[in-house]
Amino acid sequence: MSTRKLISSGSAFESTMGYSRAVAQGDWCFVSGTTGYDYATMTMPDSIADQARNCFKTISNALEQAGFSLSDTVRVQYTVSDKALVDELIPALGEFLSDIRPAATMVIADLIKPEMKVEIEITAFKG
DSSP: OOOEEEEOOOOHHHHHHTOOSEEEETTEEEEEEEESOBTTTTBOOSSHHHHHHHHHHHHHHHHHHTTOOGGGEEEEEEEESOGGGHHHHHHHHHHHHTTTOOEEEEEEOOOSSTTOOEEEEEEEEOO
């Protein structure tokens, strides 16, 4: 039986809401929906592209703590707060995933705080 490893980014949301930034078990790592905060400063950039870059920084750090890398990504879900922002977002997504090309879903929906424009969730597998 494989060991379950819980990863935290140190966000207050994690302890308050009762979740982990990522959960790794065996060959799988599931990274929770991640928004664009810079967790070092708890600031949120205005640009959706910069928010996405922060998402990938946080996600990459969580994956590395779990013994994975972004290149192990097999599935990604994007939640975007406004379809008018998608064109601005797409190049930033390509910066991180154009060579990996995971299965992907994009949903347009409200996020829990008005400054949040994108949330990214990743599943990684190394088998």
